[in-house]
Amino acid sequence: MGIYLDNAATSYPKPDVMINKMTDYMKNIGATAGRGGYKAAVEADRLVYFCREMICKLFNGSDPAKVIFTSNITESLNTVINGFLEKGDHVITSGIEHNAVWRPLKTLERDKCLEISTAPCTNEGITNAEDIEELIRPNTRLIVFTHASNVLGTIQPIGEIGKIAKRHNIKLLVDSAQTAGAYPIDVVKDNIDILAFTGHKSLLGPTGTGGFLINCDMCIEPLKAGGTGGDSTLEFQPDYSPNRYEAGTPNVAGIVGLGESLKYVHTIGVDKIREKEESLINYALKRLSEVKDIEIYGPKDSTKIVGVIAFNLGDIPAEDVAHELDAKYDIMVRVGLHCAPTAHTLMGTLKKGAVRIGIGYFNTKKHIDVLVKALKSISKK
Ligand SMILES: Cc1ncc(COP(=O)(O)O)c(C=O)c1O
CATH class of the missing domain: 3.90.1150.10 (Aspartate Aminotransferase, domain 1)
Known part of the structure; x- marks a missing residue:
């Protein structure tokens, strides 16, 4: 190499402890999570829950049930953007977003008359949080901001943006793809309502892992509908988290690996x-x-x-x-x-x-x- x-x-590279944990799960446990009562299935549940706890510990989340797993941050951002924003809403975003934010927003602009304002920034990607306040309109419902640009590297003033969002009762969704695990993040201190994360970058987990942490009361419609392992007579997704957003068999092997790599990140x-x-x-x-x-x-x-x-x-x-x-x-x-x-x-x-x-x-x-x-x-x- x-x-x-x-x-x-x-x-x-990925930490050996993570690779070994995934191998052990696949060789010796194998069962899926949330769907069985036998010992191996209970152990799979425990490992998935452990990963939710590790995410809370890293970002100061208070409730592991509010950690939702997805296949990557792109799915997380799509879920929140599409599930929260409604026709005619206004959203404020940065001028340096990844397509994982930009494309869902542009699609809603085309299909649901979403109004988008981009915050001004220098050509080095430096944003002045006060400029964001000036963009707020009566119909502004969401600020979605990258924590750091994946091209310029520029770290955004998320704490200050969080204060502005809170003052105006607007939700803040943060794309932490380039910072989670590499830069301290505290959803409480920074007033982040939803933190979207991806597992395979600085969290050192496997590809195919990611999620979002909900740190507020916010009505988000799920992106997918399907089996959740319980409440099967309900014709719609359950209204409680995380099941509401986790339809289908989860990536248990990946989540087990992510839990272990998070433990590794915590140790350092x-x-x-x-x-x-x-x-x-x-x-x-x-x-x-x-x-x-x-x-x-x-x-x-x-x-x-x-x-x-x-x-x-x-x-x-x-x-x-x-x-x-x-x-x-x-x-x-x-x-x-x-x-x-x-x-x-x-x-x-x-x-x-x-x-x-x-x-x-x-x-x-x-x-x-x-x-x-x-x-x-x-x-x-
Ligand atoms: C800032 C940012 N957002 C979103 C993404 C998308 O990440 P993923 O491919 O894990 O969904 C990336 C990946 O490069 C990124 O750098």
């Missing part, structure tokens, strides 16, 4: 993870600036970003840079628009895209050194 610098897409501590990543980001920003003709997008300040750095090398097409990094140096990075066209519009890179490195907990300064050396020789040619 070469040097993996695509942790913003999914984290790699998110503060320590952030400390290590911030120092690597700082190092990467410094070293990358040595490369001839490099243009780095986003704030050049490690305290303002997560481990996401996007750049271009002069006129060399981003695809060529990424291809050479892979083919010649075995370095894995992501290239293109990163499913976030609005961020690239801000950066002026909608046509050419950019190269993005995603720094994770298991990266080292050595990895950055090898990357910089490779970029220097690509740039020289």
